Amino acid sequence: MHHTCDPALRSFVDVAPDSPFPIQNLPFGIFRPADGGDARVGTAIGDKVLDLGALEEEGFFQGPHLRGRKVFRRDALNELMALGRPAWVEARERISELLRSDHAELRDNVPLRGRVLLHHKDVRMQLPARIGDYTDFYSSREHATNVGIMFRGKENALMPNWLHLPVAYHGRASSVVVSGTPLHRPCGQTLPAEADAPVYGPSRLVDIELEMGFLVGGPATELGQRVPVEKAEQHIFGMVLVNDWSARDIQKWEYQPLGPFLAKNFGTSISPWVITLEALEPFRCEGPAQDEVQPLPYLRSSGARTWDIELEVGLKAARMAEYHTICRSNFRHLYWNVSQQLAHHTVTGCNIHPGDMMASGTISGPEKSSYGSLLELTWRGSEPIALPDGQERKFLQDGDSIVIQGFCRKGDHRIGFGEVEGTILPAI
Amino acid sequence: MHHTCDPALRSFVDVAPDSPFPIQNLPFGIFRPADGGDARVGTAIGDKVLDLGALEEEGFFQGPHLRGRKVFRRDALNELMALGRPAWVEARERISELLRSDHAELRDNVPLRGRVLLHHKDVRMQLPARIGDYTDFYSSREHATNVGIMFRGKENALMPNWLHLPVAYHGRASSVVVSGTPLHRPCGQTLPAEADAPVYGPSRLVDIELEMGFLVGGPATELGQRVPVEKAEQHIFGMVLVNDWSARDIQKWEYQPLGPFLAKNFGTSISPWVITLEALEPFRCEGPAQDEVQPLPYLRSSGARTWDIELEVGLKAARMAEYHTICRSNFRHLYWNVSQQLAHHTVTGCNIHPGDMMASGTISGPEKSSYGSLLELTWRGSEPIALPDGQERKFLQDGDSIVIQGFCRKGDHRIGFGEVEGTILPAI
Numbered sequence: 001m002h003h004t005c006d007p008a009l010r011s012f013v014d015v016a017p018d019s020p021f022p023i024q025n026l027p028f029g030i031f032r033p034a035d036g037g038d039a040r041v042g043t044a045i046g047d048k049v050l051d052l053g054a055l056e057e058e059g060f061f062q063g064p065h066l067r068g069r070k071v072f073r074r075d076a077l078n079e080l081m082a083l084g085r086p087a088w089v090e091a092r093e094r095i096s097e098l099l100r101s102d103h104a105e106l107r108d109n110v111p112l113r114g115r116v117l118l119h120h121k122d123v124r125m126q127l128p129a130r131i132g133d134y135t136d137f138y139s140s141r142e143h144a145t146n147v148g149i150m151f152r153g154k155e156n157a158l159m160p161n162w163l164h165l166p167v168a169y170h171g172r173a174s175s176v177v178v179s180g181t182p183l184h185r186p187c188g189q190t191l192p193a194e195a196d197a198p199v200y201g202p203s204r205l206v207d208i209e210l211e212m213g214f215l216v217g218g219p220a221t222e223l224g225q226r227v228p229v230e231k232a233e234q235h236i237f238g239m240v241l242v243n244d245w246s247a248r249d250i251q252k253w254e255y256q257p258l259g260p261f262l263a264k265n266f267g268t269s270i271s272p273w274v275i276t277l278e279a280l281e282p283f284r285c286e287g288p289a290q291d292e293v294q295p296l297p298y299l300r301s302s303g304a305r306t307w308d309i310e311l312e313v314g315l316k317a318a319r320m321a322e323y324h325t326i327c328r329s330n331f332r333h334l335y336w337n338v339s340q341q342l343a344h345h346t347v348t349g350c351n352i353h354p355g356d357m358m359a360s361g362t363i364s365g366p367e368k369s370s371y372g373s374l375l376e377l378t379w380r381g382s383e384p385i386a387l388p389d390g391q392e393r394k395f396l397q398d399g400d401s402i403v404i405q406g407f408c409r410k411g412d413h414r415i416g417f418g419e420v421e422g423t424i425l426p427a428i
Numbered sequence: 429m430h431h432t433c434d435p436a437l438r439s440f441v442d443v444a445p446d447s448p449f450p451i452q453n454l455p456f457g458i459f460r461p462a463d464g465g466d467a468r469v470g471t472a473i474g475d476k477v478l479d480l481g482a483l484e485e486e487g488f489f490q491g492p493h494l495r496g497r498k499v500f501r502r503d504a505l506n507e508l509m510a511l512g513r514p515a516w517v518e519a520r521e522r523i524s525e526l527l528r529s530d531h532a533e534l535r536d537n538v539p540l541r542g543r544v545l546l547h548h549k550d551v552r553m554q555l556p557a558r559i560g561d562y563t564d565f566y567s568s569r570e571h572a573t574n575v576g577i578m579f580r581g582k583e584n585a586l587m588p589n590w591l592h593l594p595v596a597y598h599g600r601a602s603s604v605v606v607s608g609t610p611l612h613r614p615c616g617q618t619l620p621a622e623a624d625a626p627v628y629g630p631s632r633l634v635d636i637e638l639e640m641g642f643l644v645g646g647p648a649t650e651l652g653q654r655v656p657v658e659k660a661e662q663h664i665f666g667m668v669l670v671n672d673w674s675a676r677d678i679q680k681w682e683y684q685p686l687g688p689f690l691a692k693n694f695g696t697s698i699s700p701w702v703i704t705l706e707a708l709e710p711f712r713c714e715g716p717a718q719d720e721v722q723p724l725p726y727l728r729s730s731g732a733r734t735w736d737i738e739l740e741v742g743l744k745a746a747r748m749a750e751y752h753t754i755c756r757s758n759f760r761h762l763y764w765n766v767s768q769q770l771a772h773h774t775v776t777g778c779n780i781h782p783g784d785m786m787a788s789g790t791i792s793g794p795e796k797s798s799y800g801s802l803l804e805l806t807w808r809g810s811e812p813i814a815l816p817d818g819q820e821r822k823f824l825q826d827g828d829s830i831v832i833q834g835f836c837r838k839g840d841h842r843i844g845f846g847e848v849e850g851t852i853l854p855a856i
Contacts, residue, residue: 132560133602138686159684164626165617169686170598170693174561174779175651184652186776189593189724198592200724223603223695224612224856247776256587258566258597259687265598266776267651296617296628347628348614348675348694349856351602428652428777 004096005282007413011099012107013117015046020407020416022046023099024282026092027273027418028077028238031123039075039126042118044273044418045099049123051116052095058112060098063090076130077274081217081237081354088217088237092278125272127178128240129215129355134171134268135345136211136244136359139336141288143364146376163293166336166344168361171244172265176357178272179420183245185398185427186266190249202427203247205381206396210313210372210404211242212331213359214338215274220353221346229301229343235352236338238274241311241404241420242359245269248375248395270357271404271420279415283307283408287337295340298347305337309417311363311406313372317391318399324388326377329363329370331406398426432524433710435841439527440535441545443474448835448844450474451527452710454520455701455846456505456666459551467503467554470546472701472846473527477551479544480523486540488526491518504558505702509645509665509782516645516665520706553700555606556668557643557783562599562696563773564639564672564787567764569716571792574804591721594764594772596789599672600693604785606700607848611673613826613855614694618677630855631675633809634824638741638800638832639670640759641787642766643702648781649774657729657771663780664766666702669739669832669848670787673697676803676823698785699832699848707843711735711836715765723768726775733765737845739791739834741800745819746827752816754805757791757798759834826854 004024011023021027021044031049032039040053053073055061061072065087071080080087098106106113138144141158144167148157161167177183185206191198217237221227227235244264251263284304294300309331314323336344341358362372371377374395378384381394396402401424406417432452439451449455449472459477460467468481481501489495493515499508508515526534534541566572569586572595576585589595605611613634619626645665649655655663672692679691712732722728737759742751764772769786790800799805802823806812809822824830829852834845 133600161619161626161681161684165682167682167686168689170600170689172561172598172778173601174781174784177651181651184777187654188776191589198589198724200726223605223609226615250776253589254593254595255685255687256589257683257687258595259683259685261596261598262772262776262778265773265778296626298628344690345693348616348678348690349612350600350690350693353602356602 004092004278009096010101011045012101013045013048013099019046020418022415023096024413025275025279025415026095027275027279028080029128029273030075030077030126032126033118034122034124041072041074041077041080043095044120047120049118049120050095050099051118054116061091061094063094065090075126076355077128078130078355081129081215082219084218085234088276089278092276125178127176128272128274131173131176131357132353132355134173134176134357135168136171136361137166137168137336137341138361139166139334139341140361140364141335142333142366143362143372143376146364146371150380164295165299166341168345169259171268175265176268176270179269179422181269182423182425183267184425186247186250187427188247188250188262189253191253198253203250204395205248206424207246207248207374208313208402209244209246209362210311210327210329211244211359211362212239212309212406213242213270213357214239216352216356216358217354221351223351224349225346225351226349227342227346229299229339232339232342233277235342236277238276239280240274241271241406241417243269243402243404243420243422244359269420269422271418273418275415275417280307280408282410282413283309285332287332288335298343299340301337301339305339306332306334307408308332309406309408311404314403315387315393316401317387317397320387320389323403326385327370327372329365329372331363333363333365334360396424398424400424432520432706437524438529439473440529441473441476441527447474448846450843451524452841453703453707453843454523455703455707456508456556457701458503458505458554458556460554461546462550462552469500469502469505469508471523475548477546477548478523478527479546482544489519489522491522493518503554504783505556506558506783509557509643510647512646513662516704517706520704553606555604556700556702559601559604559785560781560783562601562604562785563596564599564789565594565596565764565769566789567594567762567769568789568792569763570761570794571790571800571804574792574799578808592723593727594769596773597687599696603693604696604698607697607850609697610851610853611695612853614675614678615855616675616678616690617681619681626681631678632823633676634852635674635676635802636741636830637672637674637790638739638755638757639672639787639790640667640737640834641670641698641785642667644780644784645782649779651779652777653774653779654777655770655774657727657767660767660770661705663770664705666704667708668702669699669834669845671697671830671832671848671850672787697848697850699846701846703843703845708735708836710838710841711737713760715760716763726771727768729765729767733767734760734762735836736760737834737836739832742831743821744829745815745825748815748817751831754813755798755800757793757800759791761791761793762788824852826852828852
């Protein structure tokens with residue numbers, strides 16, 4: 001059998017050269033046919049969606065880990081996630097086989113192809129998982145440093161704990177939404193500059209955060225069970241793009257001493273397709289050196305424990321025709337990798353469930369053009385971004401749309417995350 | 429029909445005078461028969477548990493809101509919670525009727541009684557709900573002030589935002605456990621005094637937090653929908669006792685700038701019986717005056733928006749025979765009431781689901797004997813608690829058990845929450 005990442009593999013389904021979804025990708029997502037019908041699991045191939053729920057019902061998954069399981073006719077990936085990596089690999093290999101140009105089984109079954117291969121425009125994507133708990137890390141040194149300089153000055157930019165542990169906080173799971181869900185500008189309490197009492201009203205400093213997140217897979221762990229750093233990837237199903245919308249003025253007033261709360265819980269947008277670690281394998285790389293402060297043994301990881309994922313953020317004001325790129329960054333900039341994040345999260349014995357999401361925190365790179373939030377890009381609003389039509393932006397205006405895209409490339413081999421998009425509607 | 433809170437109501441089931449569960453209480457919980465069988469919903473009456481799942485199957489719930497619903501043969505209260513208050517009241521009134529001494533239907537049906545009334549010792553209680561999101565407030569002025577004095581001095585004890593909004597943070601839902609679940613002492617990273625680098629190991633400062641929590645009920649709200657303060661109680665199903673175990677040394681090192689994370693996620697214990705707002709109605713009272721700083725209109729509430737609930741914390745070291753009371757407090761001390769908490773939580777449009785839990789934060793009263801954490805009771809360990817057998821406690825030792833009890837009383841009328849109990853096992 002060919003390796004499912006082999007750049008030479010081709011599908012009988014046409015895939016444009018710039019498509020995020022060649023046969024080497026095979027992400028998992030949840031879709032509903034636009035003309036009705038239940039939600040089910042699919043994979044993306046070019047501009048098509050392959051209905052894995054229908055294939056499962058017709059008996060196409062008979063390997064040892066999937067036979068008799070009902071994991072694809074579901075409205076969330078949690079049941080597939082719970083089965084663990086051997087089942088994910090089995091599914092991937094079988095789907096790869098079914099889509100290959102040199103494999104006749106699906107290729108030559110025209111009626112079946114008609115039923116199970118839908119145009120992307122004929123489906124509606126949903127949230128890929130029931131997210132039990134959502135954790136947000138703060139793992140970009142550049143981001144933490146930038147924010148630190150703005151709020152505490154250059155000397156104390158990084159908190160004393162930052163190089164010793166992956167700082168994180170628990171987020172709100174209920175308000176995680178799928179790409180394309182518009183969000184109303186949140187209302188809340190803020191303390192205007194010079195004011196001696198807070199006021200209520202729409203946030204004036206709505207921001208984005210360019211993040212990625214991983215979704216936990218494998219059987220739920222028991223309370224008290226630690227996930228060692230070297231085994232952490234066994235508990236990771238795949239990754240998505242994340243826009244962690246943030247109301248900076250609400251955050252500034254509320255966050256002492258227990259951290260961000262309402263500033264973040266009005267919505268967190270994620271991309272619909274979960275890219276598996278199998279698909280990301282060819283793009284593994286090492287993260288930043290951690291020799292300035294050596295992590296404690298439970299956090300020490302070696303080798304290529306992260307991935308080279310190019311990231312772009314586009315902004316489109318209501319009257320603009322196209323997105324304007326405001327940031328180019330890369331997942332590999334993150335100081336703390338996902339294995340370290342998961343090892344840290346569970347070091348107290350905190351239990352994890354399939355479908356839990358752990359996001360990276362804002363992914364800022366070293367150059368200004370790679371900063372992952374408007375807060376940093378405009379340096380707290382002091383250096384507005386010029387848009388092509390002459391407008392300026394310090395923070396988001398009503399009607400502004402944001403799109404985050406992510407992709408990996410190596411020569412001709414390119415796989416993508418697709419995008420996470422969202423628009424800020426007026427406050428209600 | 430008698431009012432279900434009428435102190436004159438009596439059940440044909442014997443109820444001891446000091447039982448937390450007279451017929452006026454009728455809490456909801458999830459149990460599993462100790463000798464096997466599926467989990468289902470029950471209510472507590474004296475030292476018995478009434479199997480509501482069995483009664484539902486036999487057609488005992490035929491009112492307009494419950495007829496045809498299957499909400500009691502479930503392993504969580506979420507389906508009942510989602511129906512909303514009219515259904516909860518209908519269930520309560522019907523259960524009250526069935527248990528009344530002057531109502532023959534169940535009283536005189538001996539075979540049925542044998543099937544549906546179980547001894548509490550013959551059942552195992554489970555978590556009452558699938559908790560989607562868990563939020564922890566910080567609503568006791570006395571607690572926030574005590575902690576503030578210890579960490580920042582008397583002048584800056586309360587943060588500037590504290591009297592303006594109910595400070596809160598998102599907690600970890602996966603590690604909420606039911607009373608009786610032992611917890612291992614968590615391991616993690618701490619910075620010992622005088623040390624210049626953190627160390628890894630078992631927490632040495634494991635603490636308790638005396639809290640209560642409410643469980644959200646009613647249909648899920650939409651993202652963008654605010655719950656107004658005056659309608660907030662419509663979205664509250666009932667209340668439980670909460671012990672928010674805390675590792676103070678881990679917390680101190682990790683919590684800047686994003687708040688508590690691992691210090692709290694190794695376990696949060698709750699009592700198994702959810703006491704409804706209907707049962708609490710006779711014990712309504714006003715909370716502390718909020719005239720020093722008037723809340724913004726969206727947070728302004730008037731009238732008796734809280735409840736007089738007496739709370740006690742007992743500690744039992746491994747070799748002690750009985751619990752020693754270390755704290756007596758009262759829910760009414762809380763500065764911010766549950767309606768204000770929920771209105772604040774949703775002011776940004778954050779959506780809520782039935783089964784979400786929102787805890788109060790540590791409930792400390794004005795006197796030292798009413799402080800709800802060891803941190804405050806021992807003033808950071810500087811004034812150890814003397815136990816009856818001559819031992820001292822600054823923080824919890826391995827083998828220490830903690831029990832929190834809560835009850836309301838007014839003359840002879842007394843209803844209780846039962847208890848939440850937990851033991852700290854050695855680190856693993």
